[in-house]
Amino acid sequence: MKTLTVENLVKQFSLKVLTGVHNLQQPITQPRSHRPGLEFVGHFDFFPTERVQILGRKEINYLHKLSIDERQMRIGNIVKYHPPCFIVTARPEGLTYLTQYCIEENIPLLCTNEPETTSEFMMKLDSYMVKALAEEIAVHGVCVNVYGMGILIRGKSGVGKSETAHTLIGKGHRLVADDIVVLKKLSPRTILGTHDEKTKEFLSLRSIGLLNVVRLYGRKAFQDETRIALDIELKKWEKNSLNNELEHEQTFTDYMGVKVPHVEIQLQPGRDVAGLIEAAANNWLLKQQGYSAAEEFMKRLESEFN
Structure with a gap:
């Protein structure tokens, strides 16, 4: 089976590495990314843990509306599944718990540099991964x-x-x-x-x-x-x-x-x-x-x- 690594994504899309710099060789085997919306409210029955997880403005705004303790719990519930990486397409400021958990679990946390919508980025990302894999x-x-x-x-x-x-x-x-x-x-x-x-x-x-x-x-x-x-x-x-x-x-x-x-x-x-x-x-x-x-x-x- 062909594989990509997180480092391939970093180079292809000029992503900023916030955490997990020593774990960029983490393999990616699934050609589609995923936005963890249902998972943030507790539904994990069909959570595709092998996929790259994307956090856009909707997810970030939802998390900021939660109390500090609830936000910590929601983020922790997802990070424990150890996806290949997280990519934030909105401003990551204020997500200290996400950064903290990713550091503790050595999971790459990445951030886009270009000003584009989450859907636009996901289209480019999925197209690249489908062809590469x-x-x-x-x-x-x-x-x-x-x-x-x-x-x-x-x-x-x-x-x-x-x-x-x-x-x-x-x-x-x-x-x-x-x-x-x-x-x-x-x-x-x-x-x-x-x-x-x-x-x-x-x-x-x-x-x-x-x-x-x-x-x-x-x-x-x-x-x-x-x-x-x-x-x-x-x-x-x-x-x-x-x-x-x-x-x-x-x-x-x-x-x-x-x-x-x-x-x-x-x-x-x-x-x-x-x-x-x-x-x-x-x-x-x-x-x-x-x-x-x-x-x-x-x-x-x-x-x-x-």
């Missing part, structure tokens, strides 16, 4: 963003994946990763494609060499990550293997239990592979909107005979 694999291929859709282009070495990506970039689309594509499972239905940092912005073309697409074509030629919508496999032309069916039966490729629609494109001199990929992307988008060209064509034929 996501199950991931690396596949050989190219990842591009075409019309806002992530497309994974696969095929045997030398089949023309990078050259096709270069043509797509020339048409205004974006490179995400070349050669090694890192796939992250964000949910049971979502696969994110990204690079492995070493190959970021680079595209390798046979006979040309290594290109930095940002330096050559500008920032718009590159995108850091994208949700994978299509898995396209480039294959050498096989005689008599293609047919002219109105609509092919949809097939899928399984990545970490997530099924991604699969399209096979056979190569032959003169075929506009980049154009076919654009067509596949647009056709997929229309299908998501409930439109089928084959169904419309059949309806037209039926109307002719009726």
Whole structure:
């Protein structure tokens, strides 16, 4: 299982460390944070103790309305569960008991520096933790963003994946990763494609060499990550293997239990592979909107005979 540490959060969000400076290697295994609202009033049946605990203005204001003894008891009841850390997004002044308990239990108590709402911070924090803790694999291929859709282009070495990506970039689309594509499972239905940092912005073309697409074509030629919508496999032309069916039966490729629609494109001199990929992307988008060209064509034929 992948893990983060409290120190990763401190560095990522420039958090101020109030207590627990020697325990920043505390592991974080859950990708969602939690605001202990019900827990402050005594309901602990479903308290997610493994999550990062966030205290915002609502929680702080509630605690300040309590008597000193009651405030001490409420805070103590939560601290004893030893969550990975507490992050305060409001001014922590006056929470002496929280600081005291965190010191005694060696729990990191952190505070945001940027003036933002608790919900805004939690959105950024959860997004970061989901990606950092996501199950991931690396596949050989190219990842591009075409019309806002992530497309994974696969095929045997030398089949023309990078050259096709270069043509797509020339048409205004974006490179995400070349050669090694890192796939992250964000949910049971979502696969994110990204690079492995070493190959970021680079595209390798046979006979040309290594290109930095940002330096050559500008920032718009590159995108850091994208949700994978299509898995396209480039294959050498096989005689008599293609047919002219109105609509092919949809097939899928399984990545970490997530099924991604699969399209096979056979190569032959003169075929506009980049154009076919654009067509596949647009056709997929229309299908998501409930439109089928084959169904419309059949309806037209039926109307002719009726």
